[in-house]
Amino acid sequence: MMLADAIRAETWRLLQNRTALLWSIVFVPVVGLAASIAGNLFIDDKISAVRDRLPSQLRLERGTLDLGQALLEAAGNLANPALLAFLLIGAASVFAGDYRWETWRLITARNSRPNLIMGKAGAVKLMVLAGLLLMLAAAVIGAVAKGLIFGNSFVFHFGAETAQSFGLMFLLAFVRVVQFLLLALLAATVTRSMLAALFVPLVIGVAQAFLAKGAPLLGWRMGDWPTMLLFPGDAYEVLKALIQGGMMAAVLPDGAGWRAVAGLALWSFAPFFMALWWFRRQDLSKE
Amino acid sequence: MTSVIETSGLTKTYGAVRALDGLSLSIPRGGVYGVLGPNGAGKSTLFRILLGLIRPTAGEVQVMGQPAGDPAVTRRMGSMIETPRYPPYLTARQALRWLALAHGMGAEAETDRWLARVGLTEAADRKVRGFSVGMMQRLGVAAALMTRPDLVILDEPTSGMDPPGIQEMRSLIRSLADDDGVTVVLASHQLLEVQRVCDRVAILNRGKLAAEGKVSDLTASGERLRLSATPLAEVIAVLGERGSVQDDAVMASIPRAEAPALLRALIEQGVDIDEARWVGADLESVFMTETSSVEGDRP
Numbered sequence: 001m002m003l004a005d006a007i008r009a010e011t012w013r014l015l016q017n018r019t020a021l022l023w024s025i026v027f028v029p030v031v032g033l034a035a036s037i038a039g040n041l042f043i044d045d046k047i048s049a050v051r052d053r054l055p056s057q058l059r060l061e062r063g064t065l066d067l068g069q070a071l072l073e074a075a076g077n078l079a080n081p082a083l084l085a086f087l088l089i090g091a092a093s094v095f096a097g098d099y100r101w102e103t104w105r106l107i108t109a110r111n112s113r114p115n116l117i118m119g120k121a122g123a124v125k126l127m128v129l130a131g132l133l134l135m136l137a138a139a140v141i142g143a144v145a146k147g148l149i150f151g152n153s154f155v156f157h158f159g160a161e162t163a164q165s166f167g168l169m170f171l172l173a174f175v176r177v178v179q180f181l182l183l184a185l186l187a188a189t190v191t192r193s194m195l196a197a198l199f200v201p202l203v204i205g206v207a208q209a210f211l212a213k214g215a216p217l218l219g220w221r222m223g224d225w226p227t228m229l230l231f232p233g234d235a236y237e238v239l240k241a242l243i244q245g246g247m248m249a250a251v252l253p254d255g256a257g258w259r260a261v262a263g264l265a266l267w268s269f270a271p272f273f274m275a276l277w278w279f280r281r282q283d284l285s286k287e
Numbered sequence: 288m289t290s291v292i293e294t295s296g297l298t299k300t301y302g303a304v305r306a307l308d309g310l311s312l313s314i315p316r317g318g319v320y321g322v323l324g325p326n327g328a329g330k331s332t333l334f335r336i337l338l339g340l341i342r343p344t345a346g347e348v349q350v351m352g353q354p355a356g357d358p359a360v361t362r363r364m365g366s367m368i369e370t371p372r373y374p375p376y377l378t379a380r381q382a383l384r385w386l387a388l389a390h391g392m393g394a395e396a397e398t399d400r401w402l403a404r405v406g407l408t409e410a411a412d413r414k415v416r417g418f419s420v421g422m423m424q425r426l427g428v429a430a431a432l433m434t435r436p437d438l439v440i441l442d443e444p445t446s447g448m449d450p451p452g453i454q455e456m457r458s459l460i461r462s463l464a465d466d467d468g469v470t471v472v473l474a475s476h477q478l479l480e481v482q483r484v485c486d487r488v489a490i491l492n493r494g495k496l497a498a499e500g501k502v503s504d505l506t507a508s509g510e511r512l513r514l515s516a517t518p519l520a521e522v523i524a525v526l527g528e529r530g531s532v533q534d535d536a537v538m539a540s541i542p543r544a545e546a547p548a549l550l551r552a553l554i555e556q557g558v559d560i561d562e563a564r565w566v567g568a569d570l571e572s573v574f575m576t577e578t579s580s581v582e583g584d585r586p
Contacts, residue, residue, distance in 0.1 A: 002391065009389035016385075017376050102372045106430065107389045109338050109361040284340055 002111050006119025014094055014123050024090030025131035028083050029138035036142040040149045065147040067140065068158035074139030075166050076244065078132050078173035079236060084180050085202065087131050091124050091181040092197035096188035104284040113280050128177050168243045176236040179268040180205060186271040189279050208233055223256030228263035235263035291316040291438055291470045292337060297346035299332050306332040308494035319464045319471045321481040324491035325578050330474040334440050338366050351438065365436035367444060371427035375416035379407050379426050382415055386430050401429040406455055420447030441473040445480060457484045482570040490577045497577040502570065509568025512539040512546055515561040525552055
């Protein structure tokens with residue numbers, strides 16, 4: 001019950017922080033949607049100019065657009081760097097807010113410290129869920145807009161296999177985003193700084209991306225233990241490839257999936273439990 | 288007299304600094320209890336230990352019969368330590384709503400009633416980023432009381448308030464103790480306010496207990512005989528070191544039993560006595576007496 005209180009209070013407070021919500025979960029889908037519509041309008045304008053000059057027998061027929069496939073593709077692109085970076089704003093606000101506004105002392109007396117940390121993590125997970133759903137909504141609206149712009153007809157094929165792939169892809173994206181944001185929890189708890197909560201995960205993420213590019217120089221292949229344990233971004237890509245199937249999945253070494261799960265789990269649980277351990281012994285009389 | 292707070296040999300050190308130095312204190316249940324002391328005396332450290340925000344280096348502390356910091360106890364406490372702060376994007380009403388949720392309360396928190404009780408109804412929907420220190424204090428007190436605690440700890444509750452606000456706060460604190468049966472423990476530098484609102488006080492100095500007792504007892508122990516007489520020099524000559532001139536009168540530090548003999552002696556010396564009356568010490572003079580002995584040693 002006390003954990004539920006902590007989650008409810010954190011979530012309610014985050015909902016009042018309109019600026020953080022705008023930048024963390026609304027900005028990327030809305031700007032992405034606007035850019036997609038603008039780009040398609042531009043392309044359609046250029047194509048129309050050419051098409052009108054072609055003889056009628058050479059003009060291509062307008063095809064159909066599968067919204068189910070569009071949804072699946074959107075799920076595969078959810079955990080993109082832009083969304084990760086902007087979700088960090090909301091996460092930093094939740095994780096470091098009580099240090100910045102010196103409000104820990106108002107809430108620590110009536111709840112246990114593990115509950116307070118888990119309450120924050122719970123609120124951020126709900127924010128991530130909302131952000132991912134908004135991204136999906138924007139992708140579907142973008143697909144519909146694209147179809148309308150290019151005069152496509154619409155179909156919606158979403159069989160059991162597609163639904164399973166979609167569900168796994170969505171879950172994987174959720175885990176990857178939460179894993180990344182938990183680095184902000186650790187940074188905020190140790191440094192008591194909102195800036196650190198914002199920049200430490202970014203720096204770690206960028207460093208991991210660069211180092212992952214150089215991994216083949218060390219003889220490490222995608223799916224090997226070192227890449228999976230050191231680079232959670234690669235672990236996410238491996239699992240995504242296994243869900244999607246195709247060429248990349250075919251060249252992965254045996255057991256790559258389990259190693260990827262282990263890597264993501266390590267990078268999720270380690271920051272969380274380190275933050276919890278630190279927080280339990282932290283002097284909160286001076287935020 | 289049952290105790291709501293008991294400390295024994297309570298010590299807290301920060302590096303080489305001893306914020307609390309073997310403090311043993313018993314605070315009775317009910318009424319308003321003042322904790323006084325100069326800056327650095329250990330008041331805030333004591334409050335933070337009582338609330339479980341920090342752990343003592345040594346010693347024992349029990350709050351309502353349980354170790355300090357036990358969630359079962361802290362859930363029955365309300366507190367305001369120093370000037371509280373709130374996320375600036377919240378209004379006063381939202382701040383209380385957020386805290387009510389954090390404390391597992393719903394509508395029973397009666398946030399509007401508490402806002403009214405601390406005089407913040409008109410500012411209820413204003414963002415706290417524009418609040419003065421006094422308004423923050425009022426909001427902090429509302430937050431501390433909203434949970435209907437058995438024990439309230441208030442650190443400088445009237446800091447930054449205007450005189451009418453101080454008077455309102457004094458009435459509120461008194462009514463909490465008298466009408467709601469809440470034990471209020473407060474720290475304040477406004478000694479006149481403490482004298483008016485507190486039943487008992489403890490004076491801390493450099494982490495140690497310098498004096499403790501009922502306000503009336505502490506002030507009575509310093510009572511003096513005020514003599515308006517002519518000539519004053521003759522009165523001083525009779526009293527010696529026990530007399531001092533203050534505002535055209537002599538203040539005589541003598542026991543009550545010696546007063547008749549002193550007055551007879553003065554009359555025999557030809558002194559004209561216009562007025563003789565007993566004057567109790569105010570809390571400020573008690574405070575200064577109890578804390579000045581080592582004030583010069585302060586680093």
